[in-house]
Ligand code: SF4
């Protein structure tokens with residue numbers, strides 16, 4: 025009896041197993057070429073076959089060597105289930121199958137390294153939004169609107185909104201005149217393309233996103249804004265008219281800011297806003313991470329860094345306190361753009377979100393122009409799995425808490441609330457956005473669905489999520505020039521534009537039956553749920 | 569569905585005029601109640617125009633609670649009027665045992681006080697009494713304000729009129745301004761407080777329609793002013809916003825329209841005052857209303873105005889003569905009380921208009 029080496033990792037320990045049907049396979053090699061993870065290989069196997077070649081049956085046993093496709097037995101080359109092999113196979117001979125008995129979590133930390141990956145949480149994918157329905161339909165006395173015929177104001181504020189008493193108003197001859205400066209507020213589409221940096225994304229993917237943004241604005245008059253992510257922006261874009269559609273992000277690593285500052289004098293238009301990232305829902309309390317594998321030459325240029333793992337610290341460094349440093353950042357960002365550009369802040373949802381929001385609301389300088397709350401279902405290019413799956417906070421109740429706190433203080437909408445994480449997780453972003461808005465969001469931000477529209481195959485059930493590796497099979501999340509070519513920029517942009525047009529139509533299909541022609545921010549009475557606990561927590565109606 | 573109306577007259581009219589305006593429209597309402605606010609009074613209270621007048625419906629115990637509280641607070645009753653009622657069997661009315669209208673003199677310590685201080689005290693008194701009366705269901709205090717009288721009752725408006733003797737002009741219940749409505753708010757529970765017109769510190773308002781931004785209006789308004797309470801009806805949102813814009817912020821009336829039904833961003837962009845209008849829409853976004861609505865409001869100076877929702881989903885018409893003007897949900901009401909007016913001059917306000925009848929009986933139309 026042969027000794028079994030039980031500690032050896034074999035593919036039945038991995039998260040995905042390859043199902044291969046040799047009699048369909050013509051050994052064209054397409055799958056091996058397509059697999060960016062080097063998870064499969066062509067091998068020779070010894071087979072025993074029985075043949076009979078004469079007129080009468082004369083069974084004859086032979087041993088032959090046959091070429092086959094085999095999965096590799098190593099964690100480093102583990103199949104991620106991306107399905108590229110299946111996509112390219114002309115004969116339907118190969119496909120990845122989820123391995124229920126995976127021991128990857130047990131064997132994956134060999135070498136003493138924490139498990140790392142990208143994508144999103146795989147443990148906390150339960151959706152509260154799907155337990156909520158729009159249950160207050162206008163009928164009879166308050167007729168529904170017609171989503172095709174009526175006009176709708178589908179716009180949300182980005183910028184600090186003053187209380188009526190704080191406005192520099194004077195009344196002359198029955199007319200109100202505004203006498204002084206007020207903080208800038210832009211009314212934009214209530215869905216922001218979330219912050220995904222060049223670096224995390226391939227330049228092509230980033231370009232496709234900006235193309236889609238410009239197209240939606242110029243051609244379809246949808247004022248959608250795109251956030252740059254932390255990592256700077258191409259100088260050409262900063263010096264173009266299209267900058268007005270971009271929200272520039274600054275995060276604790278300050279990557280790309282030297283270029284942005286240098287480009288300032290050459291900017292023809294102001295950016296749509298500045299977003300200071302304090303935390304990220306997918307990995308709260310953990311800094312940014314761009315693995316060296318993805319720091320290609322152009323990324324070094326845009327960010328102004330050498331080739332190395334790029335880590336953003338978990339905190340913005342301040343003199344005495346985080347508050348002070350954030351305050352300073354607000355001030356300097358506001359000043360850099362001569363107080364013409366709204367500056368907002370993005371935090372990971374956490375048990376403390378309401379206190380943070382309250383502090384911002386009470387800030388005497390009134391400089392925070394938006395509070396972005398990012399929940400545990402947010403996405404990331406790279407993180408420790410322990411952060412991804414075991415830290416964070418669901419966003420829905422946190423958003424609701426912040427809204428209710430503002431309402432109580434008579435300040436709803438003073439600092440617009442933008443909520444994200446998991447928006448569009450099931451592909452139905454309009455419904456998600458509508459519900460979030462009814463619960464108190466002014467708008468939502470969304471990232472993962474955008475890359476899925478470009479072709480990303482990752483999901484919440486462990487498929488792919490290999491954005492940290494540099495081997496992104498769809499060319500979205502890699503800087504490898506050969507892989508990047510897999511992404512057709514025009515088609516990627518077109519998919520996003522078409523989705524957004526559908527989003528807009530669907531969103532109006534939700535506004536019309538509740539009889540609203542402008543955004544139903546805080547219209548929680550429009551929602552019902554069949555879950556008692558959800559009803560209680562969110563103060564919405566329980567229905568069954 | 570509601571039907572609402574208002575009368576503004578150079579010479580005092582009797583409450584029966586308001587009934588005549590509303591009854592022809594009864595197909596549109598459910599005859600579940602009658603409510604009116606009268607301002608600029610003649611008749612019973614003509615000699616007490618400067619003195620705060622309390623409108624109260626209560627039990628005997630309720631009357632005692634009010635009397636004790638008013639004594640304790642230093643208010644002196646100057647004139648009390650208890651309408652003689654006709655309690656014949658078969659009337660569809662859920663009457664309270666007592667209807668008491670009392671004009672008071674201010675407490676002495678207020679002699680040298682400002683108007684604002686007096687107004688504050690009147691509101692605080694009404695709120696305190698409302699809380700006390702509510703505790704054991706001893707009554708309803710509808711208004712407490714100089715030269716303003718409110719009557720609200722549940723039942724068939726014709727029977728309510730018979731009960732209070734509103735059919736005959738006895739010269740007692742007379743006023744130059746009346747805002748009126750013939751239905752309880754049946755979207756919610758039938759309670760006396762739920763019937764419009766609503767009143768707060770000199771502002772009276774009734775609305776026909778449905779405010780689908782009720783919840784967000786309500787949640788915000790609760791934090792704005794101690795007088796913004798009750799919310800038995802979504803139409804209270806309109807009153808509180810009117811009070812907030814005019815009384816608290818002291819903005820001109822036309823901005824009320826900009827707050828409740830702001831112009832679309834596209835339209836605002838083309839306006840010379842776009843900075844101001846945008847700032848208003850931003851700052852009071854939570855007071856915007858949605859849904860089909862018509863509003864009739866009476867202001868402290870006695871002007872009466874009407875405006876509609878931004879899609880004009882509810883009707884209203886303004887018409888009359890130089891001495892008697894009326895606003896009504898349906899023109900049939902006008903035809904009854906003003907058969908000889910020049911109908912070609914009737915105004916059907918559009919969704920961007922405010923039509924106002926000034927204290928001098930001038931009709932003004934402003935476009936938002
Ligand atoms: S599913 Fe993806 S990772 Fe797995 S073998 Fe196929 S191509 Fe390679």
Ligand code: SF4
Nearest residue numbers: 480482488489491496
């Ligand atoms: S396809 Fe690319 S972007 Fe999508 S999960 Fe895989 S590695 Fe990440």
